[in-house]
Amino acid sequence: MTPEQLSTAVRDVLAAAVDAGEVSLPDGVPDRVTVERPRNREHGDYATNVAMQLAKKAGANPRALAELLAARLRAVDGVTAVDVAGPGFLNITVSAAAQGELARTVVEQGAEYGRADVLTGTRLNIEFISANPTGPLHLGHVRWAAVGDAMARVLDAAGADVTREFYINDRGAQMDKFGASIMARAHGRDVPDDGYHGSYVGELARAIVEDQPGITELPEDEQLVAFREAGYQRQLAEQQRQLDEFRTRFDVWYSERTLHDGGRVEHALDVLRGKGHVFEADGAVWMRTTDFGDDKDRVLVRTDGGYTYFAADTAYYVDKRERGFDVCIYLLGADHHGYVGRLRAIAACAGDDADRNIEIPIGQMVKILDRGEELKLSKRAGTMITLGQVVDAAGVDALRYSLCRYPADSPLTLDVAQITKHTPDNPVFYVQYAHARLSSILRNAADLGVDRGELDPSMLNHERESVLLGALAEFPRVVATAAELREPHRIARYMEDVAGTFHRFYDDCRVLPMGDEDATDVHRARLWLVDATRVVLANGLGLLGVAAPERM
RNA sequence: GCGCCUGUAGCUCAGUCGGAUAGAGCAGGAGCCUUCUAAGCUCUUGGUCGGGGGUUCGAAUCCCUCCAGGCGCACCA
Structure with missing residues (x-):
């Protein structure tokens, strides 16, 4: 029996009590009844607080209402005991057989187990990283690479139609400075003060000159463009390679230039003019974002006639909506x-609901310590910690997992030594190790010729088995919650719980027959449970983009 | 000055439709390998949930206020 089924059963019991005239609910029976796993095992397998929640509406004493529901619940198939406790909690105990059925469900659903449909029908655009193509991705991008990718996977698992997007800022003054910096290096000159000082610029210059020997002979203005464009292409390719290595995938790489070249900016301005939030003042064209909570109005077209970056942001949002996305998520x-207010105002000015059509989660900074020293980037000194260097130090799995295991809105410090060590106090390895251990049992079972056979769920009646089954049953709800709250870290925390629960089961419950023993129904049932646990960990790790090793 | 984020055990942090005695790991202390991975498990010490007020059957959680720390407030990109 899954929590979902139990919740439905409680709701049905409530409805039956209403029909029988035992309870009166002026607002009707609620659609959903919360059934949760109590922290304390003495409070049963599941608990619900419906009686307390509805007592006031029903004009009844919470405990009396609970008693009334308990009497009906006891008759439900698979429920073995119902107690009324405290101010009116219903503590429910489920039979081993009803609970054990879950092992079959999980194994049969396999990779599908855990998928939910809470977001089915929602078209989501999730944009993250969106770095300038003027250098390699660095430390500052690493958190969103991991969390954004995991979030996209989780949203997909919850049924949403997800598009992952990377906005390429390939237009404007920064690009020209980039081109000028490469050109300066190609001629052995100093990079301009406001240019790019990283050592990679020199390497780029060398590579470009080698590839296009005539480039330094071009007139200065043409040469700058040639260097800029060649540098752009190489850096973009480099970023894509870095992300590929980090297992972060994008569906759409959206170039800012195409917004301008395709007339999308003019189009967006027309749309917004139509909504009445555009005005002219001091020779510039503005959008009245203060109508929607921004702290100042924003310029769209400068006095010199050029579009601001904000104009492009506006056009980009309008474009996303016209491409059919219900919700545009910007991970910043x-x-x-400081962009949150104006981005929300863009949505509102475009006639959308800023509380629904746009979401802007903010990720706090990450510090990474290596051998006690902070990996720090300094643009002025030209020292830079690239994504690749961090990956080299920590490894993709450890890095992705460690970044995903904390809420993105809390500041984070990671120690390379801490997240890469192979000890149980490192959550990455604790979870991966559990998966390897599970895989090992399944391998050994095959070697011994023990087949899972038919499941007799009532064999799974050990305390540790019950707790493990309960934990596995939570997975779909965890995925749904993680998706709805945009909090992939819940997946990691959940897996740590499952891994711990499994290790404790393993310690107390022998899975395979020993020596010359014949396999019994208990062995077979435990194999089902082991298989189901492995499925859940594999699926969960998959949601974070972390490997589920079969051996360690 | 205004805005956003954070404040929970010695340390790193979990904890959202408000629920039962506030949790986990580390660190400290004591144990468990003749058979499936000891990269594991068991027990134990440890708290004014930053302070104060409010809402109610019930608040770490919601509201107000104060304190401390981080970040941000361009006709830059």
Whole structure:
């Protein structure tokens, strides 16, 4: 019996009590009844607080209402005991057989187990990283690479139609500075003060000159463009390679230039003019974002006739909506949180609901310590910690998992030594090890010729088995919650719980027959449970983009 | 000055439709391998949930206020 089924059963019991005239609910029976796993085992397998929630509406004493529901619940198939406790909690105990059926469900659903449908029908666009193509991805991008990718996977698992998007800022003054910096290096000159000082610029210059020997002979203005474009292409390819290595995938790489070249900016301005939020003042064209909570109005077209970056942001949002996305998610770093107000205002000015059509989660900064020292980037000194260097130090799995295991809105410090060590106090390895251990049991079973056979769920009546089954049953709800709250870290925390629960089961319950023993129904049932546990961990790790090793 | 985020055990942090005695790991202490991975498990010490007020059957959670720390407030990109 899954929590979902039990919740439905409780709701049905409530409805039956209403029909029988034992309870009166002026607002009707609620659609959903919360059934949760109590922290304390003495409170049964599941508990519900419906009686307390509805007591006031029903004009009844919470405990009396609970008693009334308990009497009916006891008759439900698979329920073995119902107690009324405290101010009116219903503590429910489920039979081993009803609970054990879950092992079959999980194994049969396999990779599908855990998928939910809470977001079915929602078209989501999730944009993250969106770095300038003027250099390699660095430390500042790493958190969203991991969390954004995991979030996209979780949203997909919850049934949403997800598009992952990377916005390429390939237009504007920064690009020209980038081109000028490469050109300066190609001629052995100093990079301009406001240019790019990283050592990669020199390497780029060398590679480009080698590839296009005539480039340094071009007139200065043409040469700058040639360097800029060649540098752009190489850096974009480099970023894509870095992300590929980090297992972060995008569906759409959206170039800012195409917004301008395709007339999308003019189009967006027309749309917004039509909504009445555009005005002219001081020779510039503005959008009245203060109508919607922004702290100041924003310029769209400068006095010199050029479009601002904000105009492109506006066009980009309008474009996303016209491409059919219901919700546009922008993952921004804390250093960009000043953009939240104006982005929300864009949505509102476009006639949308800023509380529904746009979401802007803010990720706080990450510090990474290596051998006690903070990996720090300094643009001025030209020292830079690239994504690749961090990956080299910590490994993709450890890095992705560790970044995903904390809520993105809390500041984070990771120690490379801490997240890469192979000890149980490292959550990555604790979870991966559990998966390897499970895989090992399944391998050994095959070697011994023990087949899972038919499941007799009533064999799974050990305390540790019951707790493990209960934990596995939570997976779909955890996925749904993680998706709805945009909090993939819940998946990691959940898996740590499952891994611990499994290790404790393993310690107390022998799965395979020993020596010359014949396999019994208990062995077979435990194999089902082991298989189901392995499925849940594999699916969960998959949601974080972390490997589920079969051997360690 | 205004805005966003954070404040929970010695340390790193979980904890959202408000629920039962506030949790986990580490660190400290004591144990468990003749058979499936000891990269594991068991027991134990440890709290004014930053302070104060409010809402109610019930608050770490919701509201107000104060304190401390981080970040941000361009006709830059």
